[in-house]
Amino acid sequence: MRLILMGPPGAGKGTQARFVAEHFGVPAISTGDIFRANVSQGTPLGVEAQRYMDAGEYVPDEVTNRMVRDRIDEPDATPGFLLDGYPRTLDQVEELDAMIKHTGHSLDAAVVLTVDSEELVQRLLQRAQTDGRADDTEDVIRRRQEVYSEQTQPLIGVYRDRGILVEVDGMGEVDEVTQRIFAALDVIPQS
Numbered sequence: 001m002r003l004i005l006m007g008p009p010g011a012g013k014g015t016q017a018r019f020v021a022e023h024f025g026v027p028a029i030s031t032g033d034i035f036r037a038n039v040s041q042g043t044p045l046g047v048e049a050q051r052y053m054d055a056g057e058y059v060p061d062e063v064t065n066r067m068v069r070d071r072i073d074e075p076d077a078t079p080g081f082l083l084d085g086y087p088r089t090l091d092q093v094e095e096l097d098a099m100i101k102h103t104g105h106s107l108d109a110a111v112v113l114t115v116d117s118e119e120l121v122q123r124l125l126q127r128a129q130t131d132g133r134a135d136d137t138e139d140v141i142r143r144r145q146e147v148y149s150e151q152t153q154p155l156i157g158v159y160r161d162r163g164i165l166v167e168v169d170g171m172g173e174v175d176e177v178t179q180r181i182f183a184a185l186d187v188i189p190q191s
Contacts (some may be wrong), residue, residue, distance in 0.1 A: 003080075003082045012123075027081050092160055110155075
């Protein structure tokens with residue numbers, strides 16, 4: 001199964017990605033986790049990514065594309081993968097299409113979690129307190145919401161037009177949302 005998990009920051013993508021990836025036996029690939037690991041290790045990619053992350057902006061496509069391509073070429077992603085946080089722009093959609101076509105497969109589904117915008121802000125502020133996420137200030141959170149609306153939300157239409165969009169209500173308990181995702185995906189044929 002080759003999936004992408006979409007939704008605004010705070011929709012629960014990271015939480016759900018773990019359960020969905022385990023369910024399908026594929027790796028969950030989170031660009032956010034990879035960026036944070038590079039930042040904490042002080043790698044050149046991490047230093048570059050930090051500047052954008054601190055401002056609530058997306059890391060440039062060329063950096064992100066290179067990182068994702070390398071990751072989905074690893075052996076554990078041969079049977080499939082779940083991408084969390086990628087693609088985020090129309091250019092990245094094209095890049096991902098080329099990456100997957102190279103493997104002889106296609107994207108099976110694009111799952112989008114829908115959550116009320118004020119609920120998202122509250123979730124992220126709470127996460128900032130419990131996880132010590134310094135990048136989750138209210139101003140940065142609200143800027144991320146704007147960037148998502150401007151750059152990523154148009155991708156929903158692209159995947160809807162392709163007939164692979166799966167919209168899932170992201171409100172409620174984690175288990176409820178997970179079951180909704182499983183119910184929607186278990187009927188989709190895998191490429």
